[in-house]
Amino acid sequence: MYDTLIIGAGMSGLAAGIRLAHFGQRVAILxxxxxxxxxxxxxxxxxxxxxxxxHALTNITPKGAKRGPLARLLRQLRFSWDDFEISPQNGSQxxxxxxxxxxxxxxxxxxxxxxxQFPGQADAFDKMVSQIVDYDDLTxxxxxxxxxxxxxxxxxxxxxxxxxFCPLMFYGSxxxxxxxxxxxxxxxxxxFLEGLGRPFAGVRLILKLLVKRFxxxxxxxxxxxxxxxxxxxxGHVCGVELEGGETIEARRVLSSAGWxxxxxxxxxxxxxxxxxSGQLSFCEAIATLDVPPSAFDYHQTITFFNDSPEFHWxxxxxxxxxxRSGVICSxxxxxxxxxxxxxxxxxxTVLADQDRWMALDDPDYRLAKHRWWDRIVESAVxxxxxxRARVIDTDMFTPGTIVRYTxxxxxxxxGAPDKQLDGTTHLDNLFVCGTDQGFVGIIGAIxxxxxxxxxxxxxx
Amino acid sequence: xxxxxxxxxxxxxxxxxxPDEDLxxxxxxxxxxxxxxxxxxDFLDIVMELRKRHRVQVPEDDYVNLASMNSTVEYLEPLMxxxxxx
Ligand SMILES: Cc1cc2nc3c(=O)[nH]c(=O)nc-3n(C[C@H](O)[C@H](O)[C@H](O)COP(=O)(O)OP(=O)(O)OC[C@H]3O[C@@H](n4cnc5c(N)ncnc54)[C@H](O)[C@@H]3O)c2cc1C
Numbered sequence: 001m002y003d004t005l006i007i008g009a010g011m012s013g014l015a016a017g018i019r020l021a022h023f024g025q026r027v028a029i030l031x032x033x034x035x036x037x038x039x040x041x042x043x044x045x046x047x048x049x050x051x052x053x054x055h056a057l058t059n060i061t062p063k064g065a066k067r068g069p070l071a072r073l074l075r076q077l078r079f080s081w082d083d084f085e086i087s088p089q090n091g092s093q094x095x096x097x098x099x100x101x102x103x104x105x106x107x108x109x110x111x112x113x114x115x116x117q118f119p120g121q122a123d124a125f126d127k128m129v130s131q132i133v134d135y136d137d138l139t140x141x142x143x144x145x146x147x148x149x150x151x152x153x154x155x156x157x158x159x160x161x162x163x164x165f166c167p168l169m170f171y172g173s174x175x176x177x178x179x180x181x182x183x184x185x186x187x188x189x190x191x192f193l194e195g196l197g198r199p200f201a202g203v204r205l206i207l208k209l210l211v212k213r214f215x216x217x218x219x220x221x222x223x224x225x226x227x228x229x230x231x232x233x234x235g236h237v238c239g240v241e242l243e244g245g246e247t248i249e250a251r252r253v254l255s256s257a258g259w260x261x262x263x264x265x266x267x268x269x270x271x272x273x274x275x276x277s278g279q280l281s282f283c284e285a286i287a288t289l290d291v292p293p294s295a296f297d298y299h300q301t302i303t304f305f306n307d308s309p310e311f312h313w314x315x316x317x318x319x320x321x322x323x324r325s326g327v328i329c330s331x332x333x334x335x336x337x338x339x340x341x342x343x344x345x346x347x348x349t350v351l352a353d354q355d356r357w358m359a360l361d362d363p364d365y366r367l368a369k370h371r372w373w374d375r376i377v378e379s380a381v382x383x384x385x386x387x388r389a390r391v392i393d394t395d396m397f398t399p400g401t402i403v404r405y406t407x408x409x410x411x412x413x414x415g416a417p418d419k420q421l422d423g424t425t426h427l428d429n430l431f432v433c434g435t436d437q438g439f440v441g442i443i444g445a446i447x448x449x450x451x452x453x454x455x456x457x458x459x460x
Numbered sequence: 461x462x463x464x465x466x467x468x469x470x471x472x473x474x475x476x477x478x479p480d481e482d483l484x485x486x487x488x489x490x491x492x493x494x495x496x497x498x499x500x501x502d503f504l505d506i507v508m509e510l511r512k513r514h515r516v517q518v519p520e521d522d523y524v525n526l527a528s529m530n531s532t533v534e535y536l537e538p539l540m541x542x543x544x545x546x
Contacts, residue, residue, distance in 0.1 A: 066497035080479040
């Protein structure tokens with residue numbers, strides 16, 4: 001009999017597992033895949049290492065900072081800041097026609113950029129930022145308001161509104177068109193007020209730290225152990241059945257498999273799942289270059305681009321990908337103390353229509369990957385130096401990749417649009433954590449696992 | 461445990477929770493919250509570490525006693541005086 005079973009060895013499941021094992025629970029993490037990490041995994045292809053989910057860690061506050069999600073998660077998981085070996089971004093930019101905003105881990109840069117390019121909006125921007133600083137994610141009653149409405153009540157220049165939404169939606173909106181004001185505040189703080197960084201060794205470093213810690217505390221990790229059913233009895237979970245047929249008993253279950261996905265696993269006839277699945281999915285064109293981008297004088301960490309004054313955050317209609325807008329990430333362009341390697345990498349992420357991608361059979365899928373790699377990169381090089389002559393290897397990440405790594409319906413990157421912030425379900429000892437609880441991204445997922453473990457699994 | 465030993469033990473828990481913190485300048489009469497910016501999650505951790513390490517139960521209504529080092533030691537002394545230091 002386990003105290004707690006955790007479904008999924010992604011960031012949130014591993015973090016929750018560490019908390020529970022640390023306080024002496026008998027806990028096992030059940031992972032369907034043969035490896036850990038979920039959306040944040042890594043793989044090797046033709047002799048090179050690739051990260052699946054990581055562009056940058058958000059919420060990067062400097063060593064010694066006591067506030068904010070990063071400081072909190074280090075304390076809760078008993079890590080030191082140095083363990084994560086984080087290097088800060090060089091600097092990033094948001095590029096729209098006729099306007100460009102640069103930002104870095106010093107918020108003053110962004111403030112001055114706004115004041116320079118939108119002088120009439122500078123005061124309103126400051127006012128809005130002070131609201132965002134004071135926003136309390138646990139108690140605020142305005143959490144559900146439309147962020148577009150709130151932001152437009154301060155900022156009257158539509159182009160600036162669109163430019164602010166673009167990065168925040170790309171990095172964390174499960175909802176089309178708009179965000180909740182609460183989510184907007186969380187994302188604004190995590191990207192603009194705190195900042196971006198990356199461990200030299202990428203996401204594998206964080207995963208290794210988490211899994212090593214979990215195991216050293218006596219936690220059990222079971223790979224290739226997909227959960228087929230959550231076994232219930234009269235409003236109560238009594239255990240799970242694995243895909244292999246084995247059943248495991250537990251006093252409670254914490255699931256990071258997603259809301260709809262978890263509801264479907266329950267064997268009590270799916271009584272409460274009338275919640276929409278997410279629709280927003282990504283394609284990413286990955287280019288390996290023969291030189292780092294600094295060799296052609298490109299130093300930006302991330303470039304968010306949009307080719308018209310209006311930013312569209314919706315599932316693409318009519319085409320497989322929407323290349324009007326995207327995120328260009330260069331893992332080489334962080335402030336490491338040594339070069340990442342002799343080669344370089346450029347990754348371009350755009351919105352994709354998962355239905356069209358999943359409908360393809362194998363030869364068409366491979367053809368589409370090539371065709372769309374070209375179109376995505378062609379769109380990106382309008383905003384950064386044309387790196388195509390330097391490409392020595394390519395790969396392509398599609399909505400199918402997300403389904404494979406996470407099992408999320410529709411390959412939805414940020415899960416379902418409606419979140420379950422308190423993590424509870426219709427069963428008194430089944431809880432959700434991770435993407436569909438409400439905190440997204442790597443740091444967000446870790447915080448989610450910690451909070452749900454504290455709130456629901458450590459109280460007795 | 462003596463008061464001094466209890467203080468050492470609390471310091472050890474704090475060092476465990478916040479390894480990057482320099483605790484040598486801790487002012488025993490000042491609140492942890494102000495000096496280390498501990499939040500409610502951290503206070504819960506102090507309570508749970510006490511339970512894990514010494515089987516000392518701190519009921520939720522008593523958390524206010526854990527505000528500073530002085531008040532914590534004061535509060536824990538009767539609960540921990542029979543515990544042997546290891
Ligand atoms: C292209 C891309 C770039 C990104 N870039 C960044 C970035 O730069 N910075 C950032 O912070 N975030 C980024 N993200 C987002 C980030 O990766 C996710 O928000 C985060 O990893 C979510 O973690 P999670 O633990 O909630 O869920 P997941 O990672 O989805 O973990 C869920 C786990 O549960 C397992 N599972 C599901 N069903 C079952 C079952 N029935 N039985 C057993 N196991 C099951 C899955 O296999 C998976 O391992 C990016 C995402 C994408 C797609």
